[in-house]
Amino acid sequence: MDPHLLRTFVAVADCGSFSAAAERLGYTQSAVSQHIAALESDLGTPLLHRRPVSPTPAGERLLEHAGAILLRLDAARADVRRTVAEPPSRLDVAASPLAARSLAPHLAAARRTYPGTQLSLTICPRAEVVEAVATTFHTLGLVDGISAPSDPLPLAVTASLHTIPTTEEHLAVAIPRPHPLARPATPAAPGARAAHGGLSVVDLVDLVDARWIDAPDLAAPLATLSAAVGADRFRPAFSYTGTDLHTLLALIEAGHGLAVLPASTITPNLAAVPLNTPRLVHRTELVHAGLSVPVAKTLADLLTARQ
């Protein structure tokens, strides 16, 4: 199970083609074929169906591990290099879209403290944030996600990375204004219940059958919600893969479906119906691999000093 073989295996699996994977990796189709054959003979079982190419059940299991192993391998290399290389003078921050919201002022403060340093901020999907920090591409990461109150986020590569909680916030369902739940609770509105302040509060399980937008990089991923309410499945009626909050809100407003977001992100043109059911909150965490760089330390302090 040479890492090279694993790498071509995942490439083939997500290209759905030997030749495409070969091109991506700079190999010949032949080499890729040999890699897969070697893996299959080593493990004693077919890993891929051919023509069309798709993973067998055994291949699926291997895929789950392979990505993590390769990432960890990169993380190891990065970690070793970090102990050798002198700390960088620049500060590169990676953040998931919703985690980056309140970052600007702190970055400004950090720049004021260290006027010389060059700053960079990259917005990327949640998984890539921790990946970028683990592989030393960025020095600091800011990820958001859904978890139980005061529970850490379930991050990959958890080992060798440090995380510091920064904020926790209530979740709400973003709903277009002309919608049964958006009006004050009435006995007729299914799933809505009277609550304090005249606002409805909604139970997640009652919304399983609503139209949902799956925006896994931005809002609460439907998979996470499904897991939280048990085996019930939230089916995506619409998928949004971008990272722009306003676009998502516009989609919701246009009636393409609902999404679960931290309450403060939902603009007034939409209704924000607080979620109460399973104890879920929106959480953001700072991810780093040691804060030896002064700028990084300062920014981390600023971020964690806030509440």
Next chain:
Amino acid sequence: MDPHLLRTFVAVADCGSFSAAAERLGYTQSAVSQHIAALESDLGTPLLHRRPVSPTPAGERLLEHAGAILLRLDAARADVRRTVAEPPSRLDVAASPLAARSLAPHLAAARRTYPGTQLSLTICPRAEVVEAVATTFHTLGLVDGISAPSDPLPLAVTASLHTIPTTEEHLAVAIPRPHPLARPATPAAPGARAAHGGLSVVDLVDLVDARWIDAPDLAAPLATLSAAVGADRFRPAFSYTGTDLHTLLALIEAGHGLAVLPASTITPNLAAVPLNTPRLVHRTELVHAGLSVPVAKTLADLLTARQ
């Protein structure tokens, strides 16, 4: 970073010798030397001091990753084989010493339901339990450990393994009878506070300077306690590496030091002073990689139905 190179690297690191590692792995000293040289040249930095052999700082970082990577590699292979091989007819349970305590009756019940199946129970250190389950050596694992109430145990290889909480129990310090804390609280006893029922309750931080026995496979590891109270360090005055509870209790009774244990394990010849400070509990979890085997499912149900 070929896994073979990593494997010999960890072997060398924990043998403290190239030649010893070579023998363990069935290589020549020369091959081992070449492996280390290859790793060092790949990573661009020395990983080991020679003569005596000990890891450099970079080597330490690599070691942290290497073990996890190799384990995950084995877990991947095991996981793939599991999807192919038909489920075993036997049931092999691995358990850490304190997790195994209440297992016997449930095993008996499981045998009654499936009279034919061959059962095995292996007691091993905590880390090895999850390792054994991950690498398919055993079908079911029962691990105990320390965590915050209702928090999952921090297990390695967490991915691809399922865990089910089974019990949670309060912790206590086991103290020989003639000991200041073992008497009902008096103003003079340092660290002790009056509590309900006339028993003392003790704050962990007040005991940092006591004589401690480190029995990491059996009691709460001192490292865990240190982490729980912050940077403070519990220094082991005595180390016990076995897995026999009675031996440990005898050591405590003989005055070699104290240990933190789940309250119910402390026999009446010792005093069990409840811990109250950082919210720590003794927790046991069931670890498995899918419960397709009926016997395993039954035993799991029995274990989780309790409490």
Next chain:
DNA sequence: GGCTATTACGGAAATCGTAACCATG
């Protein structure tokens, strides 16, 4: 000088590319 790691070198094995082959749509 004894123990242990490193270097030199040669044979065996693995790896990848070219090219011929074969199967499926």
Next chain:
DNA sequence: CATGGTTACGATTTCCGTAATAGCC
């Protein structure tokens, strides 16, 4: 028959063992 995966084969490289060399107690 065309696209795309497999197999055959050979050049290159890698890997490991033997053996000679060098460094530290």
